[in-house]
Amino acid sequence: KHYRGRVVSLCRRAQAWTLWLVKQEVCPRSVHAFVFCQCTHGKVDSVLETYDLYHSMYPSLSIGAQIGAQLDEVVRRVQPSMALELGMHCGYSSMRMLRLLLSGGRLITVEQDPQTADYGEELILVAGFKHHQFEVLTSSSSDAIPLLPERMGSHEEGFGLVLMDHDPAQYLTDLQSLEREDLLRSEGCSIVLIYRKRGGSVTCLSPWRCYCCPLECTACHKTWHSSPLSITALLLKGGLPLHRSHL
Numbered sequence: 001k002h003y004r005g006r007v008v009s010l011c012r013r014a015q016a017w018t019l020w021l022v023k024q025e026v027c028p029r030s031v032h033a034f035v036f037c038q039c040t041h042g043k044v045d046s047v048l049e050t051y052d053l054y055h056s057m058y059p060s061l062s063i064g065a066q067i068g069a070q071l072d073e074v075v076r077r078v079q080p081s082m083a084l085e086l087g088m089h090c091g092y093s094s095m096r097m098l099r100l101l102l103s104g105g106r107l108i109t110v111e112q113d114p115q116t117a118d119y120g121e122e123l124i125l126v127a128g129f130k131h132h133q134f135e136v137l138t139s140s141s142s143d144a145i146p147l148l149p150e151r152m153g154s155h156e157e158g159f160g161l162v163l164m165d166h167d168p169a170q171y172l173t174d175l176q177s178l179e180r181e182d183l184l185r186s187e188g189c190s191i192v193l194i195y196r197k198r199g200g201s202v203t204c205l206s207p208w209r210c211y212c213c214p215l216e217c218t219a220c221h222k223t224w225h226s227s228p229l230s231i232t233a234l235l236l237k238g239g240l241p242l243h244r245s246h247l
């Protein structure tokens with residue numbers, strides 16, 4: 001029986017790696033099945049640890065524990081009452097943020113793939129979060145952003161924190177749409193951008209300034225280029241400055 005279990009596990013790993021190598025895709029069903037079956041339900045730390053275990057064995061799209069710890073630090077410092085995530089996948093970064101929000105804080109998270117959104121939502125519920133703490137919008141970011149004003153409830157001040165981890169080609173347009181819809185907290189909003197590709201670049205929007213990134217800024221608040229291992233940059237509008245040493 002033990003031998004059979006090991007063969008099944010090896011086949012699953014081979015399947016996941018083949019999918020990744022051939023199509024650069026990750027199977028959300030496999031992430032969900034692994035985490036759902038192996039974690040302790042109702043314990044967010046166990047869900048995250050199980051996710052990290054998956055991440056160490058299989059190709060995964062989650063930000064992982066290292067970048068996750070940087071995100072934690074940002075959430076602790078910013079303490080947003082309203083947070084937005086674009087690119088939920090199976091909910092890893094959503095749960096990291098949710099567990100650090102102050103009481104009454106809410107997260108809206110957007111995922112364009114309906115099946116992935118369902119798996120992610122279920123894992124967030126498995127971790128013990130309730131629907132008054134988060135909402136999953138199943139649509140592309142460009143379709144979701146115009147719907148956000150009516151989803152804000154009593155949080156009229158806007159989002160204090162936005163995590164973008166969906167499609168870097170959309171980051172700039174989505175940021176512009178969020179500004180146009182007046183959805184960013186006017187006293188200060190932190191934007192966390194995740195970059196995974198080598199050599200990508202982003203043009204910062206005026207009056208947005210790149211205050212902090214673990215990368216070298218080539219023209220700082222105008223343009224910066226991501227280093228090979230680039231993952232995180234923070235753009236901050238007014239309010240609380242976040243410096244490199246804070247990450």
Ligand SMILES: C[S@@+](CC[C@H](N)C(=O)[O-])C[C@H]1O[C@@H](n2cnc3c(N)ncnc32)[C@H](O)[C@@H]1O
Pocket residue numbers: 061062063064086087088089090091092093094110111112113116139140141142165166167170
């Ligand atoms: C890298 S994964 C996100 C990982 C997640 N933040 C985590 O740490 O677990 C990116 C996700 O964004 C979704 N996505 C890509 N483009 C999108 C878009 N324009 N709008 C909404 N979701 C999008 C993909 O389906 C994918 O599930």
